[in-house]
Amino acid sequence: MKEKSPLDLLAEQQDARLASPSYGSHPGAFNPWTATEVEAMQHASASGTSSADHANPVLAWHRAQRVLGMREAIERGDGVAVLDAVAECFLCDLQPPAWLALAFLSRWRSVKHASVGSWDEAFGQPWPKGTQLARKRLVQENAVRAWLAAVRRIRADPGRPITKALWQEIGTELGFSATTAEELARSHSSLLTLAEIKAQHNNDREKPLLDDGLRALDAAFHSSHGGKPAKS
Incomplete structure (x- = not known):
């Protein structure tokens, strides 16, 4: 041996x-x-x-x-x-x-x-050979934008269903098709899915915690991109 x-x-x-x-x-x-x-x-x-x-x-x-x-x-x-x-x-x-x-x-x-x-x-390689990093970064940033846009709408109207109409509205705002807006939002590696956010928003005990965290996330993202966070 x-x-x-x-x-x-x-x-x-x-x-x-x-x-x-x-x-x-x-x-x-x-x-x-x-x-x-x-x-x-x-x-x-x-x-x-x-x-x-x-x-x-x-x-x-x-x-x-x-x-x-x-x-x-x-x-x-x-x-x-x-x-x-x-x-x-x-x-x-x-x-x-x-x-x-x-x-x-x-x-x-x-x-x-x-x-x-x-x-x-x-x-292992973090990105496959030939990956266009600038495009990848752009997709990731737009994924956060689409996710935050969806979250703001759910918080404003917790009873609103997550349907194509929602994604069409977000797509129009961000300059994408409804399908692309949905794909971007769902691809964002967030801690909470939109369904979980919807459920927690309707929970009186969890809502203040959720609002606090989402405001912080919204502010951090927009400050890093030279804009202002949207009002809750």
Whole structure:
């Protein structure tokens, strides 16, 4: 049997710590990885944390659900999904679960220990060869615009159905067809789907949190694009 190198032994020690029951253990604290959405709402209410705060328990819970939803792709070998999941954790002050930390470290070590020669080899190419980055960026920005336009209309009229008429109105405003407006809005990687926003808007307890967070998102997007946020 080949003798293990010092790097291999160090990696084993680090991985063993991550796999121990004590990793990520915070007795009595809110745990977004195991909590239910109701528990997240209760913790948010008790803490008085604004929904615009990245540490808000509800926001943390939604981020955690997104990360958990990536686990299957990560276990199939999707390195880009590893980076996306780690970023989700950073965005909400979440400690990555052990399985994600191990997946990241395995690929990170392959570069640092000179097993492969580039980060693309370790994690995969972020964009396929030939991707027009300027167009991709434009699509992503318009996706946020379309999503926010839909959210504003739902907040103004919670009883309004999400139909082609809605997308036609948004498309006219933004200069797209109804089909393109819908595709853009639904492709936006938001924390909440339009249906969830509709449901929370009709919940007296959740509505103030939702309004607070959406105002912050709207203001942040428009300030970064030289415009003014729309009135709620």
